[in-house]
Amino acid sequence: MLSSDETYASLKGAWRLMLGKADGLRQLDLSADGFWNSFFAIVVAAPALIVGWVGLANEIGDPNAFAGRFSMLIRLATVDIGVWVLPLVGLALVAPRAGIGGRFVHYVVASNWASAIIAWLMLPAALIRLFLPSTNEFAVLASLLLFALSM
Template identity: 85%
Template sequence: GWVGIANEIGDPEAFAGRLGMLIRLATVDIGSWVLPLVALALIAPRAGIGGRFVHYVVASNWASAIIAWLMLPSALLRLFLPSTSEISSLVSLFLFALSALLTWRMTNASIGKGAAVGTAVFVGMFIASLLVLFGLQALLGIDIPDSTTG
């Protein structure tokens, strides 16, 4: 979550540093959620899924709430185990794969135009979300430390 990452990245002793990092992380999270939806709203009528756009947005919002709960064990493990723990990494990877599968299924069901169109929307939204995520992180100066950089 934001708090754990803000504590890892920012200075744990400086409240202002953590608060600033928390605000930047929130901006990245909200941007990577909203901006791909705005892009899809612009191209949905041309792609033939304009009539299903609202269904997709509502379903994806509800699915994101369920997926947040699904990812809770991973977040709890990271609180109690070091971030380099293999168990924590395996649980996170498994839960990510499960959430991707469930999101793909939700996308296919909510778009209702067949597996090919649903998969194209899923892949497009996934790539758009990653591009916005990495772009906003770079723009806002968020550098996630890893085991080599500390």
């Protein structure tokens, strides 16, 4: 588990990169340990992701059946974690052949921490969907605005 200082430095570095500042890369740990530690970003993002999963599970699953909502929650979590990790596995397989093997670690570390930031940026829209399900259009608009902000 990373210390709060290391987590803060990684998030700050990813945020600087997202703002187009190249110095953000210097704040990321690009060592072998830093590569594996960057997957701690999933834990950092988990609370924000869980709010989104619960909101969607309530919306999609049977509201009267706990088992149906819980099953949907597990499926949503599996899909989100898969969408986070599987593209990185695919990139690991093609990176040496594509000539980007030397930058693979940089990409994974930066994208893991940036994904955690984006998960938290999307939290307001997830909270709207969770607590005000009848305002789905507003939640979609908030999601789009927050996504545009993250670009």
